[in-house]
Amino acid sequence: MSENxxxxxxxxxxxxxxxxxxxxxxxMYIGDTGERGYHHLVYEVVDNSIDEALAGYCSLIxxxxxxxxxxxxxxxxxxxxxxxxxxxxxxxxxxxxxxxxAGGKFDGSNYKVSGGLHGVGVSCVNALxxxxxxxxxxxxxIHEIEFSRxxxxxxLSVIGxxxxxxxxxxxxxxxxxxxxxRAFKWETLCNRLRExxxxxxxxTIHFRDDEGETHHEETFHYEGGIDExxxxxxxxxxxxxxxxxxxGEREGTTGMVQAEVSFQYTxxxxxxxxxxxxxxxxxxGGTHLTGFRRALTSTINKYGVENKLIKEKDNITGEDxxxxxxxxxxxxxxxxQFEGQTKTKxxxxxxDGIVAGIVADKLKTFLDENPAVAKIIIExxxxxxxxxxxxxxxxxxxxxKGVMDGLSLPGKLRDCSERxxxxxxLFLVEGDSAGGSAQTGRDRATQAILPLRGKVLNVEKARIDxxxxxxxxxxxxxxxxxxxxxxxxxxxxxxHKIVIMTxxxxxxxxxxxxxxxxxxxxxxxxxxxxYVYLAQPPLYKVERKKKIEYxxxxxxxxxxxxxxxxxxxxxxxxxGNVLDAGKARELxxxxxxxxxxxxxxxxxxxxxxxxxxxxxxxGGGVSMLRKEIKSLEGFGYSAGDYFDGTxxxxxxxxxxxxxxxxxxxxxxxxxxxxxxxxxxxxxNPAKRHMLRVTMEDALAADRMFTLLMGDEVEPRRKFIxxxxxxxxxxxx
Ligand code: 28F
Numbered sequence: 001m002s003e004n005x006x007x008x009x010x011x012x013x014x015x016x017x018x019x020x021x022x023x024x025x026x027x028m029y030i031g032d033t034g035e036r037g038y039h040h041l042v043y044e045v046v047d048n049s050i051d052e053a054l055a056g057y058c059s060l061i062x063x064x065x066x067x068x069x070x071x072x073x074x075x076x077x078x079x080x081x082x083x084x085x086x087x088x089x090x091x092x093x094x095x096x097x098x099x100x101x102a103g104g105k106f107d108g109s110n111y112k113v114s115g116g117l118h119g120v121g122v123s124c125v126n127a128l129x130x131x132x133x134x135x136x137x138x139x140x141x142i143h144e145i146e147f148s149r150x151x152x153x154x155x156l157s158v159i160g161x162x163x164x165x166x167x168x169x170x171x172x173x174x175x176x177x178x179x180x181x182r183a184f185k186w187e188t189l190c191n192r193l194r195e196x197x198x199x200x201x202x203x204t205i206h207f208r209d210d211e212g213e214t215h216h217e218e219t220f221h222y223e224g225g226i227d228e229x230x231x232x233x234x235x236x237x238x239x240x241x242x243x244x245x246x247x248g249e250r251e252g253t254t255g256m257v258q259a260e261v262s263f264q265y266t267x268x269x270x271x272x273x274x275x276x277x278x279x280x281x282x283x284x285g286g287t288h289l290t291g292f293r294r295a296l297t298s299t300i301n302k303y304g305v306e307n308k309l310i311k312e313k314d315n316i317t318g319e320d321x322x323x324x325x326x327x328x329x330x331x332x333x334x335x336x337q338f339e340g341q342t343k344t345k346x347x348x349x350x351x352d353g354i355v356a357g358i359v360a361d362k363l364k365t366f367l368d369e370n371p372a373v374a375k376i377i378i379e380x381x382x383x384x385x386x387x388x389x390x391x392x393x394x395x396x397x398x399x400x401k402g403v404m405d406g407l408s409l410p411g412k413l414r415d416c417s418e419r420x421x422x423x424x425x426l427f428l429v430e431g432d433s434a435g436g437s438a439q440t441g442r443d444r445a446t447q448a449i450l451p452l453r454g455k456v457l458n459v460e461k462a463r464i465d466x467x468x469x470x471x472x473x474x475x476x477x478x479x480x481x482x483x484x485x486x487x488x489x490x491x492x493x494x495x496h497k498i499v500i501m502t503x504x505x506x507x508x509x510x511x512x513x514x515x516x517x518x519x520x521x522x523x524x525x526x527x528x529x530x531y532v533y534l535a536q537p538p539l540y541k542v543e544r545k546k547k548i549e550y551x552x553x554x555x556x557x558x559x560x561x562x563x564x565x566x567x568x569x570x571x572x573x574x575x576g577n578v579l580d581a582g583k584a585r586e587l588x589x590x591x592x593x594x595x596x597x598x599x600x601x602x603x604x605x606x607x608x609x610x611x612x613x614x615x616x617x618x619g620g621g622v623s624m625l626r627k628e629i630k631s632l633e634g635f636g637y638s639a640g641d642y643f644d645g646t647x648x649x650x651x652x653x654x655x656x657x658x659x660x661x662x663x664x665x666x667x668x669x670x671x672x673x674x675x676x677x678x679x680x681x682x683x684n685p686a687k688r689h690m691l692r693v694t695m696e697d698a699l700a701a702d703r704m705f706t707l708l709m710g711d712e713v714e715p716r717r718k719f720i721x722x723x724x725x726x727x728x729x730x731x732x
Contacts, residue, residue: 018100018149022120022127026178027418030128031342038174038181039188041125046205048122050196050279052077053203062547063193065184065209067224070131070173079138079166082156091156093136093143097126098150122170127181129172136169137162150177162442184209186216191321192221198232199279199330214624218225226262226328233274233326233621236706237266240324240380241373244366246357252350256333259355261292263675267378268706269384269463270521271322276330277338277346283695284528286339286346288331291355297321299363300378307371309378316385319485323384331355341528384463388485391465410475414449415437425497425537427683428452430511433671434678438501441679448495450479457518473518482523488671490525497689498526501535501682516693524695532693537673537682541665550681552689558665562588565658571650574636587635590628591651594642595715597625609643 022029022601028046030037040061052058058077065071081092088095089539100123127150136143142162142661146154176182186209193205197220209216226244247260274290275282284286297318368373417426419529426448429435435451441450457470467473468484477484481494500515502508512534519526526532538550538556544564551557562585571584579587598608602622608625611617629639632647640649670678682688 002089012110018098018123019127021151021460022100022124023178026124026540029124031671033179034383034666035185035188036375037182038179039175039184039192041172042071042073042184042189043084043192044125045122046193046196048079048278049073049075049168050173050200050203050363050628052168053200059202059204060207061077061203063189063205063207065186065211066171066191066439067210068173069183070171071184072171074169076165076167076389080134080168080464082136082138082143084600091145093145093156093359094152096122097132097134097145097147098123098152102122102421102545114271123150123164125170127171127663128175131174132170132172134168134170137165137167140164160530163502176328190715192725194218194232195229195281196220196279198222198226198229199276209627211525215627218499218566226260226330228262229274229328230262230326230725233328233706234264237326238270239362239375240265244363246359246362246366247376248362250354250357252354257334257351258332259288259325259351259358260330261355261359261551263325265324265380266326266379270597271324272326274328275324275346276328277333277336278698279330280344281337282344282346284340284342284345287348287350287352288329288355291352292327292329292359293318293322294352294358295356295363296325299360299367301376302365303367303374304378304381309375310382312383314382317486320381320384320388324380325515330579334444334646355714363564371543386466387463391468391485394465394468403564409477411449413479414442414474416442416446416448417443418446420494421493424448424495425499426450426513427499428476430502430668431509434501434503434669435669437673437678438683441677442683443679447683448479450475452476457514467518467522480523480526482526484522486524488523490529493526493529493531496529496531497533498531498614499533499535501537501670503671504537504539505669508669519693527693530692530694531627534691534693535668535682536691537667537678539667541667543663544661558592561658561660562592564660564662565654565656569657570655571654574641583635586650586653590631591642594625594628594632595648597628600624609639612639622626 026033026037030040031317047060049058049061052075053061054224055077058075060076061156062074063071064074080096084090085092085095088099094326100121124148130148131153132147134145134147140161140163141158142160143156144154144159145152145156171365174181180424188206193207197203201222201224204219204221206219207217217682224231241264243262243264245260245262249256249258253258273285273289275285275292277288278288300321301310301316305312307609310316317563331346331351333346333348333351335348339345339347383393387543395582415423427438427442427450429438429449429451432451432453435449438449441576452475457473458466462470468477475636479494480498482490482492498519500512502512502515516532518533536552538552540551540558542549542551542560549560551560556658566581566584566588569584571579571587573583573587601611604621606621608622611622612625612629629642632642637647667673670682673681678688
């Protein structure tokens with residue numbers, strides 16, 4: 001993990017003209033030049049189409065990942081104006097695409113969706129793209145203009161007629177000399193496009209991936225807007241209330257502030273709060289959330305006391321009020337102020353009062369008109385309160401016994417000597433044998449070890465008192481040092497790296513998911529701060545001519561064996577031409593994929609050859625196999641060459657060649673490595689490969705936890721089925 005902290009101080013930031021400024025310091029404009037910044041480019045372009053939709057002129061947005069890796073966004077809005085700009089004496093479209101922050105503005109009539117980091121506009125995408133091509137249909141004509149790294153390469157020209165069609169189409173290919181990321185991720189874009197469709201009811205966003213092996217296609221359209229979002233998040237949870245929807249607007253100091261909330265109570269013990277400002281996911285919350293929370297607590301409390309459901313002495317907390325609550329808060333604010341570490345916390349003070357006012361009014365009416373639902377909600381809240389009290393009592397009593405008080409640490413913790421948390425790491429290790437090797441091999445100054453015995457509790461389905469009754473959980477809470485729930489204080493963290501180090505097998509994966517669920521649900525700030533990591537112990541130990549190499553994943557082993565297998569090995573296409581190394585690699589990888597897909601189909605009782613022959617057969621597996629067979633044609637081969645054994649023996653020969661003189665050992669668990677091996681491969685900061693857990697895909701993570709850890713079997717089966725196709729191990 002390289003923490004590259006780039007410090008910008010005002011003095012040495014030269015004011016560079018437009019595009020150069022962006023190319024010189026891209027991270028200042030789009031956050032970073034890794035995966036997040038790469039995908040941020042798409043959101044900047046899509047935001048312009050969403051703006052057109054918010055203004056009421058666009059109803060359909062197409063997003064396509066093209067075969068060459070470029071990405072197209074197209075809308076059926078009015079089309080960017082192409083007339084000469086009165087001041088700049090250039091076409092308006094050129095101004096919008098090359099001048100920073102040109103484009104929509106806050107004139108009170110509409111809200112440009114972007115703000116803060118998000119408001120940089122499409123001109124930044126232009127500057128950071130190898131090339132960008134823009135096509136506008138407007139005034140009966142099709143206009144086109146092209147750029148490279150922000151500079152015009154093909155002047156605006158008319159290339160055709162389009163009748164009364166209007167719209168804008170932007171295609172761009174990010175500049176790989178700027179970005180470390182190389183490709184768009186289907187799942188990442190899906191999450192954001194789905195979110196935008198929920199937040200902008202009625203807009204249709206059609207997304208297609210024409211690049212990958214597996215064709216993906218999805219359409220997002222929700223007439224129910226954020227109410228459907230609430231239902232989506234609550235899939236697989238038992239509802240205790242209907243989905244409740246409020247909206248309103250109040251005059252703010254910078255124009256009209258619009259607020260919309262949707263929420264529902266379920267039998268879950270967790271709280272899910274998704275908040276947005278101008279479509280930006282305010283992960284760190286802010287005044288719109290505090291306003292909602294305040295109104296919810298005060299209004300339910302007031303109703304409860306007036307209707308003799310709550311006694312004054314019940315000291316119900318805001319947290320109790322939100323157990324089992326899923327809520328979406330979406331506000332539209334002219335000139336939003338974004339604060340916090342990742343500029344995703346809404347700071348506008350007046351929004352707190354505006355949201356609280358709207359929610360309090362409408363919630364009071366709702367409770368008065370729905371006494372039965374009110375009663376169920378308040379009963380749930382009181383249960384939560386009693387459970388919290390019981391947990392506190394349990395903590396008090398154990399504290400008195402001195403087992404878990406702040407001073408004494410749990411016996412199993414092998415602490416480190418360094419006291420500065422910024423320099424220390426806590427390894428949560430599954431099982432005693434691994435714990436033993438980790439303790440022996442570690443760097444005692446900076447690395448602490450906490451061996452975890454047995455299964456950590458599944459907090460997804462356990463209420464707070466049961467969570468705290470679990471010994472493993474309590475030990476972890478004490479070791480981490482931040483306390484819990486109301487006593488939570490991140491500044492008390494005893495380590496700034498908490499590393500989950502479990503076996504790569506199913507058991508280890510289960511423990512890892514339980515720990516992640518626990519941190520995600522009960523200590524989310526640890527993840528927000530980037531303190532949580534996953535260790536990646538090697539899966540294989542490969543020995544060749546006395547040289548030992550550790551291999552991290554199945555994919556890496558496949559790649560290694562392929563390299564070895566193709567070393568001084570001739571591969572020919574159907575016509576007998578010898579393939580160069582790259583093409584040979586491509587063919588062999590394709591053969592391994594075909595073999596894996598056929599294996600998957602046969603495991604499900606299908607005969608792959610018969611399926612292929614039957615044009616009418618459908619399904620993920622056979623369509624993937626068709627794609628792969630089609631790619632074979634690029635080498636002159638056909639399905640017959642595969643099924644008659646020619647290609648199968650080529651694959652086998654490469655495998656045998658690659659494994660000559662090689663011994664491959666698959667680790668079954670951490671415990672098999674001796675202390676030095678475990679340290680050198682997995683703990684040594686100079687050599688390890690750790691993965692940092694981020695909140696970025698919190699929505700996807702939350703849904704995964706809910707589906708995988710919830711009670712209902714059907715949604716879990718479907719989730720695993722849908723993902724099984726992607727989890728295929730190609731082996732060489
Ligand atoms: C695929 C990305 O960028 N769509 C856009 C429009 C429409 C207008 C516009 C955009 C007015 C002068 C600032 C048209 N007619 N999709 C897009 N659609 N920008 S971007 O105007 C830009 C502003 O400069 C538009 C009348 N008003 C606005």
